[in-house]
Every structure is written in C-alpha cells, then in structure tokens.
Amino acid sequence: MKKIGFSILLVSIMMSGCQTSKPTLKVFSWGAYIDDNVISSFEEENDCIVIYDMFESNEAMYTKLLSQESYDVLVPSDYMVQRLIQEDLLRPLDHSLISNEAGLMSGLLKKEFDPNNTYSLPYFWGNVGLMYNTKNVSEDDITSEGWNILKDTEYKGKIYFYDSERDAFMVALKALGYSTNTTSTFQLDKAFEWLKVLDNTMAPVYAADDIIDNMIQGNKDIAMVYSGDAAYIISQNPDMAYYVPEQGTNLWIDSMVISNKAKEITLANKWINYMLDPEIARLNSEYVGYSSPVQTVFTELSQTSFAGNNAYTPRIDYVLDEVFKYDETVKRIIAEQWLKIKAQ
Amino acid sequence: MKVFANLAKPYMVWMTLFIVIPMLLIVLFAFTTHGNSVLAFKFTLANFGKFFDPVFLKVMLKSMEVAIITTLLCILIGYPIAYVIANVKEQWQTLLMLLITIPMWINMLVRTYAWISILSDSGLINSFLAYLHMGPIKMMYTDFAVILGMVYNFLPFMILSIYTALAKMDKAVINASYDLGANGTQTFLRIIFPLSLPGVISGITLVFLPAVSTFIIPKFLGGGQYMLIGNLIENQFITVGEWNFGSAISLIMAMIIMGSMYLTRRMDKDIVEQAQSAHGGAKW
Amino acid sequence: MVGSKNRFLFGAILIGTVLFFFYAPIMSLMIFSFNNSRSLTAWAGFSTQWYTALFNNREMMNAINTTVLVAVMSTFISTAVGTLTAIGISKSRKIIREIVINVNSFPILNPEIVTAIGLMLLYSSLSIEKGLLTMLLAHIIFSTPYVILSVLPKLRSLDPDIAEAAMDLGATPMQALRKVIVPLILPGVISGALIAFTMSFDDFVISYFVSGNGVKNISIMVYTMSKRINPSINALSTILVVIITLVLLVINLLPLLKKKEVRGVE
Numbered sequence: 025m026k027k028i029g030f031s032i033l034l035v036s037i038m039m040s041g042c043q044t045s046k047p048t049l050k051v052f053s054w055g056a057y058i059d060d061n062v063i064s065s066f067e068e069e070n071d072c073i074v075i076y077d078m079f080e081s082n083e084a085m086y087t088k089l090l091s092q093e094s095y096d097v098l099v100p101s102d103y104m105v106q107r108l109i110q111e112d113l114l115r116p117l118d119h120s121l122i123s124n125e126a127g128l129m130s131g132l133l134k135k136e137f138d139p140n141n142t143y144s145l146p147y148f149w150g151n152v153g154l155m156y157n158t159k160n161v162s163e164d165d166i167t168s169e170g171w172n173i174l175k176d177t178e179y180k181g182k183i184y185f186y187d188s189e190r191d192a193f194m195v196a197l198k199a200l201g202y203s204t205n206t207t208s209t210f211q212l213d214k215a216f217e218w219l220k221v222l223d224n225t226m227a228p229v230y231a232a233d234d235i236i237d238n239m240i241q242g243n244k245d246i247a248m249v250y251s252g253d254a255a256y257i258i259s260q261n262p263d264m265a266y267y268v269p270e271q272g273t274n275l276w277i278d279s280m281v282i283s284n285k286a287k288e289i290t291l292a293n294k295w296i297n298y299m300l301d302p303e304i305a306r307l308n309s310e311y312v313g314y315s316s317p318v319q320t321v322f323t324e325l326s327q328t329s330f331a332g333n334n335a336y337t338p339r340i341d342y343v344l345d346e347v348f349k350y351d352e353t354v355k356r357i358i359a360e361q362w363l364k365i366k367a368q
Numbered sequence: 369m370k371v372f373a374n375l376a377k378p379y380m381v382w383m384t385l386f387i388v389i390p391m392l393l394i395v396l397f398a399f400t401t402h403g404n405s406v407l408a409f410k411f412t413l414a415n416f417g418k419f420f421d422p423v424f425l426k427v428m429l430k431s432m433e434v435a436i437i438t439t440l441l442c443i444l445i446g447y448p449i450a451y452v453i454a455n456v457k458e459q460w461q462t463l464l465m466l467l468i469t470i471p472m473w474i475n476m477l478v479r480t481y482a483w484i485s486i487l488s489d490s491g492l493i494n495s496f497l498a499y500l501h502m503g504p505i506k507m508m509y510t511d512f513a514v515i516l517g518m519v520y521n522f523l524p525f526m527i528l529s530i531y532t533a534l535a536k537m538d539k540a541v542i543n544a545s546y547d548l549g550a551n552g553t554q555t556f557l558r559i560i561f562p563l564s565l566p567g568v569i570s571g572i573t574l575v576f577l578p579a580v581s582t583f584i585i586p587k588f589l590g591g592g593q594y595m596l597i598g599n600l601i602e603n604q605f606i607t608v609g610e611w612n613f614g615s616a617i618s619l620i621m622a623m624i625i626m627g628s629m630y631l632t633r634r635m636d637k638d639i640v641e642q643a644q645s646a647h648g649g650a651k652w
Numbered sequence: 653m654v655g656s657k658n659r660f661l662f663g664a665i666l667i668g669t670v671l672f673f674f675y676a677p678i679m680s681l682m683i684f685s686f687n688n689s690r691s692l693t694a695w696a697g698f699s700t701q702w703y704t705a706l707f708n709n710r711e712m713m714n715a716i717n718t719t720v721l722v723a724v725m726s727t728f729i730s731t732a733v734g735t736l737t738a739i740g741i742s743k744s745r746k747i748i749r750e751i752v753i754n755v756n757s758f759p760i761l762n763p764e765i766v767t768a769i770g771l772m773l774l775y776s777s778l779s780i781e782k783g784l785l786t787m788l789l790a791h792i793i794f795s796t797p798y799v800i801l802s803v804l805p806k807l808r809s810l811d812p813d814i815a816e817a818a819m820d821l822g823a824t825p826m827q828a829l830r831k832v833i834v835p836l837i838l839p840g841v842i843s844g845a846l847i848a849f850t851m852s853f854d855d856f857v858i859s860y861f862v863s864g865n866g867v868k869n870i871s872i873m874v875y876t877m878s879k880r881i882n883p884s885i886n887a888l889s890t891i892l893v894v895i896i897t898l899v900l901l902v903i904n905l906l907p908l909l910k911k912k913e914v915r916g917v918e
Contacts, residue, residue, distance in 0.1 A: 050866060055879060077866045083609070086609065091775075187592035230591055231591055232592070232879065234879050234880070237880055243488055244489070363603065363608070364421070366592060367424065367427045367595040367600065372742075372829075373743045373744040373745075375736045375737060376741045376748070376752060379733055379752070382733075383756065386774070387793070390773060391758065394773060449666060466900065466901070468670075471678065475856075477874045477875055478874060478888075479677065479678070481681075481874065482677035482680060482889075484878075485680065485881075495694070523674075577761075584856065605769055605861065611769075621766070629761060
C-alpha cells in the first residue's frame with residue numbers, strides 16, 4: 025500500500041518536473057506589463073512554453089540575477105541596461121531576426137546607454153510626472169510649483185510618492201535645478217535634505233503599483249507616477265489629470281535585452297521581434313496604458329484609445345528632460361540615503 | 369538499542385548541512401564585506417557599525433515597540449476570551465475554540481490583504497461612515513492599521529495558548545479554594561491566574577516572535593515608509609543586494625529575540641515554581 | 653448567583669465581538685469575490701467572473717499546482733524522516749539527544765526571515781539554481797523539526813523496553829519498528845504530518861526568498877497580485893476558506909458525533 029503511494033508520488037514529480045520536450049523561454053519583466061493573451065499566442069506560434077516572471081524594480085531584478093537565476097529575455101530600464109552592459113551580463117541581439125525594429129520611433133533609438141542598440145530595443149517608454157485630482161488641486165498650484173507641490177503643506181497627508189530611489193532623487197534634484205545625473209556629492213546632499221523635509225512635513229505614502237488603483241479611487245490627491253500609469257488612471261477616472269513640471273523630468277525607456285546566460289537564444293530574439301510587431305505592440309499598449317515605441321501604434325493610439333490623454337504622449341525634445349545614467353558611486357549613495365529617508 | 373539509534377544519523381548530517389551551515393553563513397556574511405560569493409571576502413565590523421546609525425536603531429526600537437504593544441493587546445483581549453470559553457459547557461468549548469482557530473489556518477497574506485479594502489480611504493468602513501454623513505477617518509498607512517493587522521493575525525495563537533492552560537487546570541484546586549472561603553476575585557488572583565501563566569508565557573512567545581520580525585503586515589498596511597526590522601532585512605536582500613549588511617541586521621535581530629526568549633523561559637521557570645508552591649499550599 | 657446572568661451576557665458579548673472581528677474581513681473577502689465589477693468596496697451585482705478568470709489564469713493554476721505538490725511531497729518526506737529520526741534519538745545517548753533537539757529547535761525559534769535568508773545564502777554559495785527543488789528542499793528543512801517535536805513526547809511515554817521485548821520474541825528490528833513502535837506513536841506522527849502540511853501550504857516568507865525562475869506558490873502569487881485590485885485573489889481566498897473550514901469541521905466534529913452515536917446505542 026505504501027509502496028503504491030510512493031510510486032505514484034515519484035511518477036507525479038517526474039511528470040511535473042519534466043513536463044516539457046518543448047523549449048522554454050524565460051522572460052523577466054515588470055508586473056502588469058503585457059497583455060496575457062500575447063503570451064499564449066507567442067507560445068502557440070512558436071510551439072514553446074513561456075515562463076513569465078515579474079519584478080518590482082530594476083534593483084530587485086538585478087539582485088535576482090546575482091543569485092543564480094537565469095532568464096532569457098529581461099526588460100530593464102535605461103540605466104540598468106547600461107549597468108548590465110558594463111558588467112558584461114548581456115548578449116548582443118541578433119538583428120537579423122528582429123525585422124520589426126524598422127518600425128520603431130527614431131527618437132527612442134541610439135541613446136547613450138546603448139549607442140547602437142547592440143544589446144537593447146525599446147519596449148515601452150515615457151516620463152515621470154504629477155498625477156492630480158482636478159477637483160481638489162488647483163491647476164495654478166500645480167503649474168506654478170511643479171515638483172515643489174509635493175512639499176506644499178496644503179496637501180499634507182494627501183500625496184503618494186513613488187517608492188524608487190532613482191525617481192525620488194530625480195524629483196528632488198530637478199526641483200532644486202540640478203541635473204539628475206549629477207555626481208556632485210554637494211548636490212546629492214541637498215537633494216537628500218529636500219527629501220528629508222518632504223518626509224517630515226508631508227506624511228507621504230511611499231508606494232509602487234498600489235498607487236494606480238488607489239488613485240483611480242481617488243484616495244489621495246497628488247501622486248508622482250510614470251506617464252503610463254497616469255494614462256491608465258486617467259482612462260479610468262476622468263477627474264485625474266497629468267502634469268509634467270517645467271523644471272524637467274526623467275525620460276525613461278524600458279528595453280528588451282538578452283541575458284548572456286540565456287539558453288533559448290533564437291526564441292529570445294523571436295520574442296523581441298514579436299513584441300515589436302505592430303499588432304502585438306498595439307495590444308500591449310492598449311492594455312497596459314504605456315506609450316508604445318512602435319511609430320504606427322503610437323500615432324494610432326494617440327488618436328483613438330488615448331485621444332486627449334496627455335499622459336500617453338510624453339514630450340520628447342524638452343531640454344531639461346534627461347535619461348538616467350548609471351554611476352556606481354552615486355547609486356550606492358542614493359540607495360543608502362533613500363533607505364534612511366524611508367526609515368525615518 | 370544501537371540499531372535504532374542509527375536511524376538518527378542521516379538527519380544529523382542533514383541538519384548540519386541545512387540548519388547549521390546556513391546559520392554560519394549568515395554569521396560569515398555579517399562579518400565580511402562585499403562580493404556576494406563566499407570566496408571574495410574580507411573581515412570587517414563595518415556592517416555592524418552601519419547599523420548603529422540612529423535611523424536604523426530607531427527602526428529596531430519601533431519594531432520592538434509595535435511587537436510589545438501587539439503582545440499586550442493580545443493578552444488583554446485574549447485572556448478574558450480564553451477564560452470565558454474555558455468556563456462554558458464542554459461541547460460549546462470545542463465549537464468556540466474551533467471558530468477561534470479556523471482563521472489561523474487561513475493564509476496570513478490573505479487575511480492581511482482583506483483589511484486593505486476595509487481600512488482604505490474609500491474602503492468599507494469609510495463608505496459606511498460617508499453613508500452616515502460622517503467624515504472619512506484615515507486608517508491605512510498608520511500605526512493603527514499595522515497593529516490592528518498584527519493583533520488580527522496573532523490573537524488566535526494567544527487565545528489558544530491561554531485556553532489550553534486554563535482547560536488543563538485541576539478543577540479540584542479551584543474548588544478547594546472556594547471551600548476554604550475565598551471569593552471569586554481572590555481565587556482568580558491567587559490560584560487561577562498564576563497557574564495559567566505558563567499559557568500566557570507560551571502565548572507571548574507565539575506572538576512576540578513573529579510580530580517583531582514580520583514584514584508583510586507593515587508592507588501591506590503601513591506603506592513603503594513603515595519600516596520595521598523585517599522590512600529592512602527584506603529590502604537589503606531583495607532590492608538593494610547588500611547581503612552583508614542584511615546578514616548583520618538579521619544577526620542583531622536574532623540575538624535580541626533569543627535574548628528575550630531566554631529571559632521569558634527563565635521567568636517561566638520562576639513563575640511555574642511560584643505557581644506550584646501556591647498549588648501545594650492550597651491543597652494542604 | 654445573581655451576578656451570573658450578567659456574567660453570561662458579558663461573556664456572550666465579548667465572544668460575539670471577537671468572532672465578528674475575526675470573521676468580518678473574511679466575509680467581506682468572500683462577498684466581493686462575487687462582485688460584478690472590479691471594486692472591493694462597491695457592490696455591483698452578482699457575478700462569477702472572477703472565478704472564471706482565476707481558473708483561466710495559467711500562472712495561478714501553476715502556482716496552485718506547485719503549492720499542492722510541494723506540500724504533499726514535503727509532508728511525506730519530512731514526516732518519514734522526522735519520525736525515524738525521533739525514534740533514533742530517543743534511543744541514543746543523552747548527549748546526542750540533547751544536541752539534536754537543540755539544533756533542531758533553531759528553525760522553530762528563529763524568525764522565518766532568518767531561516768529564509770540562511771537558505772538563500774546557502775543556495776547562492778553553492779550556486780544552486782533556484783526552482784521547484786530548492787523550494788521543496790526548503791520546505792522539508794523547516795517542517796521536519798516540527799514533526800520531530802510532535803513525535804518525541806509520544807515516544808517518551810512509550811515503555812522503553814517494548815521494542816526489545818518484540819525482538820526477544822523473534823521480530824526483526826524492522827518489524828519491531830513497523831508493527832510495534834510506529835502504531836503506538838501514530839497520533840504524534842499524524843499531528844506532525846498535519847503541522848508539516850499546513851506550514852508548507854501556507855508558507856510565504858521562506859518560499860519567497862528561496863524560489864525563483866518562475867516557480868511560485870499560492871502565497872507568492874497573492875503577494876504579487878495584491879499590488880493591484882484583483883478580485884481573483886478574493887475568489888482564490890474564498891475557495892481556500894471554504895475548503896479549510898469544511899476539513900476542520902469534519903475533523904473536529906466527527907469524533908463528537910461518533911461519541912453521541914455510541915452514547916445513543918448504550
């Protein structure tokens with residue numbers, strides 16, 4: 025009796041463990057960043073299995089990579105791509121398999137973090153701005169104060185601040201008129217002070233994805249969000265509006281890369297090509313709300329599903345908008361300082 | 369019986385590999401620096417030094433504070449409940465204890481998650497208040513929410529511990545006390561309560577330990593800015609990747625907890641001795 | 653006593669309040685799992701869409717699969733190993749017994765997060781790739797101590813010579829084990845197995861730190877899904893609550909019913 029039970033167990037392990045003679049593609053990306061049907065259609069078209077794992081932040085993704093997890097395709101942000109290239113963790117793309125890259129917006133290519141797009145191609149892009157409830161926040165306040173409205177005590181207890189050390193320091197540095205890529209410890213200290221004051225006087229709530237549904241419900245009046253989240257929130261709650269301060273902001277590009285530990289290289293390249301297919305890119309962009317880097321899709325959706333939604337069409341050529349650059353010393357400083365601010 | 373003693377040997381090897389070595393690794397990482405692989409290290413006390421920054425010490429203190437408040441609340445609420453249940457008719461006791469313990473079996477994440485939609489600014493409670501034309505109360509992301517979440521999750525453990533101690537109590541001693549002329553209050557204070565203390569102590573152990581080290585409850589109900597020691601450790605290991613600092617913090621926390629557990633056990637022994645002498649005294 | 657009616661009322665109110673406190677959030681979870689809209693606070697009509705969404709969510713079904721598989725296997729293995737080890741140490745020299753019991757208590761006394769990071773460091777140092785096996789291993793590691801702790805008291809209450817007596821009568825050690833010792837300690841083994849199963853099924857902290865490469869259990873799924881409002885979590889929770897309640901009711905009330913039958917016959 026026991027022997028039968030044991031053998032059933034053994035068989036079931038073996039069956040669940042080796043369920044595949046099919047190739048398995050492992051993708052590591054952000055949460056809620058893809059239309060799930062797209063995954064199934066890719067699997068069908070390529071007769072494979074896709075394991076789609078999600079991370080909350082670039083830093084969390086990087087730490088997971090450190091601890092022996094091997095993925096094929098990753099979707100890090102610009103500065104993280106730069107870091108991964110520097111640390112030799114990426115494999116160059118096989119552009120011969122990615123014909124769809126011809127449809128990408130040229131303004132998003134050949135950026136400093138990957139000058140020839142040897143390793144990366146854009147997946148989604150956008151900027152960071154202020155989401156505010158038009159019923160409770162005057163447009164004058166927002167436009168005149170810009171980022172400093174996050175320190176305006178009139179809105180104490182009513183703000184969400186994104187829990188990301190990068191974006192937190194970006195906001196502080198821009199509010200103070202500095203560059204987000206500064207390496208000056210003096211300027212970084214000033215930003216640290218700015219954030220400390222905010223934490224002490226405004227009782228902000230530091231959150232990430234949970235901001236989205238909360239803002240749709242109108243639980244707070246102002247939030248610092250990514251343009252894509254803003255586009256989604258506005259589509260669900262018309263009282264909300266999006267404003268990008270004149271002080272400048274961060275222009276970000278989340279890119280698809282292939283890890284140098286990748287096992288399914290051809291499939292990985294095919295996946296990237298698939299994501300850039302206008303049909304698929306449109307499905308993703310419509311579902312997630314983030315701006316698509318595929319020119320035809322971007323143009324189409326700006327006029328249809330996201331017409332009038334300024335969060336879908338972030339400005340590209342504003343001189344004070346910067347793309348993050350990776351610097352190891354700076355990263356260490358702001359990581360530690362952000363922790364201290366949160367722990368206050 | 370040598371033959372049977374050998375049965376333990378495989379586990380002893382297993383134990384060394386999977387219980388002892390991980391602990392040693394934590395100690396190793398705590399005292400070394402950089403290189404997240406075992407072979408690239410040098411010894412240092414810097415990780416501990418980093419912890420003695422006022423900001424981090426505050427986190428430790430806050431965690432202790434929250435855990436102590438939670439434990440006290442659990443005792444204050446749990447004891448009367450356990451007492452009442454222990455004194456009703458026996459078939460009711462089984463049913464009531466069952467009702468109390470069912471929530472314990474439900475996943476902690478699910479139970480904590482349930483409170484988000486109740487406490488949020490446009491959640492169930494505030495919607496109800498709005499219906500009564502009363503202003504919204506800010507409950508989410510506060511101490512109140514986190515402590516509420518903790519008490520909610522850990523109260524059943526306290527009730528269970530105290531109830532077990534009360535139910536096992538020798539009724540004859542209690543009756544003897546009444547026979548000797550003591551009234552209800554005296555009997556409670558001098559017989560029942562002392563004899564139930566082991567249950568209280570074990571309840572404290574079951575509540576304090578997870579309360580001080582949890583990171584889920586503060587994360588769900590307190591927001592990113594509510595940093596307890598568990599959040600700090602999780603942050604260091606999962607987001608920041610500073611495993612050395614993270615190990616140092618874990619070591620410090622483990623030491624503090626083991627210290628308090630040791631003290632509690634000492635108290636337990638003393639109290640049990642006192643209770644036993646009270647017991648002996650009452651029985652002439 | 654005059655006061656006893658008041659005391660009864662007081663007791664009833666107290667218990668009622670606490671039970672309300674315990675079950676209100678669970679009830680709200682369950683009710684909104686049937687909500688026709690995405691809201692967890694405003695009722696928009698009855699619908700089972702979230703249950704359909706749950707069953708169609710491939711990742712979720714994989715997570716459920718993983719959770720059950722790991723729970724069953726780790727319970728099986730940890731109960732077997734734990735029981736045999738407990739028997740072993742009960743017959744060992746005192747010093748060995750002391751050492752094993754003390755080291756064994758580390759995973760129990762340590763906060764979960766400490767055990768979790770210890771394992772994470774171990775896997776990383778040995779360059780073991782994280783996945784299903786690492787999760788299973790971790791679950792066995794933290795469950796076995798509880799099994800041992802559950803079986804030992806039963807062993808202590810056994811007659812120390814009983815195994816020897818069996819062997820004197822001609823049984824092999826194996827037979828003595830299977831037919832004499834184990835049946836006598838069975839209640840301890842079963843309760844140990846139950847504890848092991850629950851701990852594995854519900855585990856979050858340890859699984860969170862030691863799993864990766866797409867392998868998730870139910871708790872990790874709930875954690876990742878909870879960032880956005882997703883009534884599918886409510887649907888899953890409702891199913892779990894119903895199953896757990898039914899199982900517990902059956903286990904606990906069945907013996908009572910049997911008692912009544914017996915009394916009835918007499």
